[in-house]
Amino acid sequence: MTGRFATQFPLSKRLLGAFALGIALTACVAVVGIILGMLADFAVHGGAHITWEFLTEYPRNSNTEGGIFPALAGTTFLVLLMTLMGVPLGTITAVYLTEYARQGSALSKFIRFAVNTLAGVPSIVFALFGVGFFIQFVGKGLDAVTGASIFADGSLLWCSATLAILTLPVVIVSVEEALRSVPRELREASLALGATRLQTIIKVAIPNALSGILTGSILAVGRGAGEVAAILFVGVTYSAGSLPDGVTDKFMHLGYHLYVLATQSPDVEATLPLQYATTVVLLALTFTLNFGAIYLRSRLRKNR
Amino acid sequence: MTVNRFTSKSPKRAEHIIEWCIRGIASVSIMLIFLIFLFVFREALTVFSSADSAPAPAHAVTSANGPAPPHPPPMEAAPSDAVSANNATGHLFYSPRNPLYPDIYNAETGELPADIDDVNPAPDQAPSHRETSLANNLAGSVWQPVGEHHQFGVMPLLVGTAKTTLIAILFGAPLGILAAIYTAFFAGRKTREFIKPIIELLAGFPSVVIGFFCLTTLASVLQTMFHLDFRLNALVGGIGLSLAVLPIVYSLSEEALSAVPRTLREASLALGSTEWQTAYRVMLPAAAPGVIAAVILGIGRAFGETMIAIMATGNAPLGDWNPFMPARTLAATIGSEMGEVVWGSEHYGVLFLLGAFLLIVSFVLNSVTEYYVKKRLIKKFQGH
Numbered sequence: 279m280t281g282r283f284a285t286q287f288p289l290s291k292r293l294l295g296a297f298a299l300g301i302a303l304t305a306c307v308a309v310v311g312i313i314l315g316m317l318a319d320f321a322v323h324g325g326a327h328i329t330w331e332f333l334t335e336y337p338r339n340s341n342t343e344g345g346i347f348p349a350l351a352g353t354t355f356l357v358l359l360m361t362l363m364g365v366p367l368g369t370i371t372a373v374y375l376t377e378y379a380r381q382g383s384a385l386s387k388f389i390r391f392a393v394n395t396l397a398g399v400p401s402i403v404f405a406l407f408g409v410g411f412f413i414q415f416v417g418k419g420l421d422a423v424t425g426a427s428i429f430a431d432g433s434l435l436w437c438s439a440t441l442a443i444l445t446l447p448v449v450i451v452s453v454e455e456a457l458r459s460v461p462r463e464l465r466e467a468s469l470a471l472g473a474t475r476l477q478t479i480i481k482v483a484i485p486n487a488l489s490g491i492l493t494g495s496i497l498a499v500g501r502g503a504g505e506v507a508a509i510l511f512v513g514v515t516y517s518a519g520s521l522p523d524g525v526t527d528k529f530m531h532l533g534y535h536l537y538v539l540a541t542q543s544p545d546v547e548a549t550l551p552l553q554y555a556t557t558v559v560l561l562a563l564t565f566t567l568n569f570g571a572i573y574l575r576s577r578l579r580k581n582r
Numbered sequence: 583m584t585v586n587r588f589t590s591k592s593p594k595r596a597e598h599i600i601e602w603c604i605r606g607i608a609s610v611s612i613m614l615i616f617l618i619f620l621f622v623f624r625e626a627l628t629v630f631s632s633a634d635s636a637p638a639p640a641h642a643v644t645s646a647n648g649p650a651p652p653h654p655p656p657m658e659a660a661p662s663d664a665v666s667a668n669n670a671t672g673h674l675f676y677s678p679r680n681p682l683y684p685d686i687y688n689a690e691t692g693e694l695p696a697d698i699d700d701v702n703p704a705p706d707q708a709p710s711h712r713e714t715s716l717a718n719n720l721a722g723s724v725w726q727p728v729g730e731h732h733q734f735g736v737m738p739l740l741v742g743t744a745k746t747t748l749i750a751i752l753f754g755a756p757l758g759i760l761a762a763i764y765t766a767f768f769a770g771r772k773t774r775e776f777i778k779p780i781i782e783l784l785a786g787f788p789s790v791v792i793g794f795f796c797l798t799t800l801a802s803v804l805q806t807m808f809h810l811d812f813r814l815n816a817l818v819g820g821i822g823l824s825l826a827v828l829p830i831v832y833s834l835s836e837e838a839l840s841a842v843p844r845t846l847r848e849a850s851l852a853l854g855s856t857e858w859q860t861a862y863r864v865m866l867p868a869a870a871p872g873v874i875a876a877v878i879l880g881i882g883r884a885f886g887e888t889m890i891a892i893m894a895t896g897n898a899p900l901g902d903w904n905p906f907m908p909a910r911t912l913a914a915t916i917g918s919e920m921g922e923v924v925w926g927s928e929h930y931g932v933l934f935l936l937g938a939f940l941l942i943v944s945f946v947l948n949s950v951t952e953y954y955v956k957k958r959l960i961k962k963f964q965g966h
Contacts, residue, residue: 306761309832370607374607395949401888407617443614504790533790537893
């Protein structure tokens with residue numbers, strides 16, 4: 279065999295081989311070309327409009343001028359709150375699944391299946407859940423108990439809770455993977471020295487899995503930062519005069535801001551530069567988070 | 583040695599408490615997963631329970647909206663008719679309470695109507711009583727949830743969803759699989775290390791960004807290339823969705839192809855077949871269950887994707903299979919109408935019903951990949 283298109287094969291076969299290789303190469307080039315083309319499109323049209331003013335000013339003139347500061351701040355608040363809710367919940371669930379649940383039992387298989395299914399549920403369904411459960415059920419319940427009417431409406435709190443559940447599978451899966459990668463010997467050594475199961479988990483397993491937990495959290499944050507469909511009617515708004523005063527306020531969000539500018543602005547053409555610039559900021563945010571996660575994961579794998 | 587820390591009583595009790603907390607919190611988070619099913623279905627079922635009692639509670643919406651055209655838009659519409667149909671449907675949902683609404687977006691010119699009062703005259707009188715039963719209503723062929731007669735015919739939405747999903751898979755699956763074949767078998771190490779992260783980067787694109795790209799750039803490019811009547815149509819939306827599907831199909835196919843034992847490849851080459859014969863006739867069939875799983879998950883993604891569908895498909899519930907006509911998907915319908923609807927109304931319930939349908943379909947697709955495809959893949963490599 280002298281190579282890919284060895285001459286001992288007849289011409290027809292060599293042509294077919296060239297075609298087979300060519301079509302795969304074309305597909306690859308096309309895909310990479312589209313992605314790089316998209317990035318170039320955004321960079322060329324949006325790059326010049328990203329100034330300090332754009333990032334720190336409020337939108338003016340019904341969102342046709344000015345900056346994106348409240349959207350940037352709102353996204354940050356949302357992501358922080360979501361992380362505070364989702365990451366501990368996901369981590370503890372993963373600890374339970376790897377350390378306490380009987381491995382291979384029907385229950386743990388069923389739970390894993392449910393977690394995997396959750397990862398494939400369309401994000402708009404989470405928005406419906408946010409309305410049906412958090413606002414209509416929990417919010418109304420809280421209002422009935424307190425006698426006020428603050429919780430039974432869309433808010434930053436319910437958006438964060440919805441996104442926390444949306445990103446739960448990401449956290450659970452990465453933390454589980456990280457906990458599993460902690461060498462058995464370490465646990466056995468800890469147990470042999472007389473530590474209890476909980477002590478082993480807290481002092482041996484979790485510190486060793488820390489970068490995995492971090493990776494999962496960052497991936498979840500990256501997913502949550504760009505997610506628009508899941509919060510569409512759970513509390514996001516297109517124009518807010520000020521930053522949210524508390525967690526029960528409505529807020530602005532980068533992705534939703536882009537959606538509104540692109541589809542519902544009074545003058546779509548005039549705001550195109552704003553749209554592109556918002557896109558670049560949103561992409562930069564999600565990419566930074568994703569690259570952070572990838573970097574951490576590669577370090578984790580090296581340490582293994 | 584002093585008192586043994588690990589055998590003394592009080593820490594043990596504290597540990598018990600902490601361990602029970604872990605169990606408790608874990609069960610809460612697992613319960614939340616099941617609550618999603620429960621609550622989406624619960625709200626969806628309000629449609630059936632209130633079907634006979636409530637006399638159209640959508641009054642607030644109707645009074646805030648323009649009157650509905652008395653007749654549904656023609657189904658086999660010529661392009662010029664369809665423009666007006668598209669506009670009419672759009673104005674239907676226009677609500678002065680919320681000046682921002684995607685459906686008033688003109689599909690052809692990409693502009694908003696110059697004077698909204700022109701197309702949205704005085705509010706209508708009280709809505710008339712529903713004449714048809716809910717089941718008949720859902721089976722109808724017109725989706726017109728706001729106006730004199732609420733018509734919740736899901737057929738145009740199902741057609742629109744199927745149309746865009748089909749286009750997305752027709753573009754996304756072959757591209758993803760072929761790119762995976764190239765990186766798994768033909769590309770050198772350096773090329774692979776260049777291509778893989780770029781395609782995986784696409785998975786990190788927020789869908790609203792892909793939607794924006796389709797809306798502003800792709801739609802114009804396709805319109806000038808094919809001289810299309812509609813700037814936003816099912817083709818633009820489908821290609822946009824294929825960008826969301828691509829990284830899923832690519833990553834999972836690549837994983838499946840790389841997981842095929844090298845011995846198969848070596849055996850094939852040793853028997854005298856070429857590299858491409860090995861790739862297409864030995865490795866690809868061997869990895870078929872994994873590749874099929876990738877495509878199924880891709881279908882699930884395209885099916886439920888909201889933002890790209892809202893922004894790029896034109897959002898007209900036409901019930902037409904022509905890929906160059908606008909379409910409206912199930913997810914886009916929920917996404918664009920839920921914000922306007924009166925909570926608890928029939929329309930609200932119907933939207934939850936659509937959501938429940940999305941949930942069931944994604945659940946079924948996931949179950950199929952989990953139980954059927956993955957098991958076959960494992961069986962194949964471990965011998966029968």
